[in-house]
Amino acid sequence: MVRTVLGDIAGDVLGHTQCHEHLFIEKGTSFDCNPALYMEDEDRTVDELRAYVHAGGKSVVDAQPPFCGRMAEKLVAASMRANVHIIAATGVHKRQFYPADAPILAMTREVLAEFFVSELREGMISEKGERFGACAGIVKIAFESDGSLDDRLTDAAIDAVLETGAPLMVHTEKNCGVLPLINRAVRRGVSAERVIICHMDRTSREMDVHRAVLETGAYLDYDSIHRYKYLSDDEELDIICKMLEFDYEKQLLLSLDTTNRRLRSYGGETGLDYILTVFFPMLRLRGVTEEQLFMMSTENPAAALAFR
Numbered sequence: 001m002v003r004t005v006l007g008d009i010a011g012d013v014l015g016h017t018q019c020h021e022h023l024f025i026e027k028g029t030s031f032d033c034n035p036a037l038y039m040e041d042e043d044r045t046v047d048e049l050r051a052y053v054h055a056g057g058k059s060v061v062d063a064q065p066p067f068c069g070r071m072a073e074k075l076v077a078a079s080m081r082a083n084v085h086i087i088a089a090t091g092v093h094k095r096q097f098y099p100a101d102a103p104i105l106a107m108t109r110e111v112l113a114e115f116f117v118s119e120l121r122e123g124m125i126s127e128k129g130e131r132f133g134a135c136a137g138i139v140k141i142a143f144e145s146d147g148s149l150d151d152r153l154t155d156a157a158i159d160a161v162l163e164t165g166a167p168l169m170v171h172t173e174k175n176c177g178v179l180p181l182i183n184r185a186v187r188r189g190v191s192a193e194r195v196i197i198c199h200m201d202r203t204s205r206e207m208d209v210h211r212a213v214l215e216t217g218a219y220l221d222y223d224s225i226h227r228y229k230y231l232s233d234d235e236e237l238d239i240i241c242k243m244l245e246f247d248y249e250k251q252l253l254l255s256l257d258t259t260n261r262r263l264r265s266y267g268g269e270t271g272l273d274y275i276l277t278v279f280f281p282m283l284r285l286r287g288v289t290e291e292q293l294f295m296m297s298t299e300n301p302a303a304a305l306a307f308r
């Protein structure tokens, strides 16, 4: 069972799924940090999603947590209009994306955990600050740019995962302690298969580190595809093919981590359909089989995003 903004669905109807994208970000502190982090036009996002559906896309994870620009009501509207399953995030992002008075920064671990659980079970907080019916489907935490991790936020997120069985998504940075974090979650009773590690294609070039993470059983979301400021498509293909050679095909996920510079409907160049229309053919040319593509794009997301 996967929890979308329109309700729970069986994993096998999820279809092609990109597990770390951004469909909307409200104008605010994120925009002040980086003007690419601002998309709040429902019609444009729906156009983008329709092109994604046309290419074969079925589901998307919107990785923006509450109080730093998530637009829960718009996610519901876009999901209905474009006929795409959308999984929303509760949890936290890096501190720099929050206004100084964001409620999340002052909550105790207990209150935070309760808040995350309520977003997963009762409904998310809307753009107007009110709770409404649509639930979040993942809990996100983020390493800070210096590689540190806030204990209070991390423990609260793990509490919520233990309480609900939701998946845990992790934003990584260069030189952050991914393995210690996975161990910490596992020690507390979270199975490593519940953990989705994001961005390692751009935060670590050491394939031994990727392998060590995969050896725990966690998922690796390679979500910097076509982000040339980090790495080229060829470099991305090298990483994916290397991990496939080592037989980790059951633990890899593929995404774009979109911004307004990357969504075509906002004037960007890449498009949410890039993986389906351009990157899959490149993977095929490298010898990746249809079965492996299906696994990384459809089977693995269904398993990674399921509540257990």
Ligand SMILES: [Zn+2]
Pocket: 020, 021, 022, 063, 257
């Ligand atoms: Zn992101």
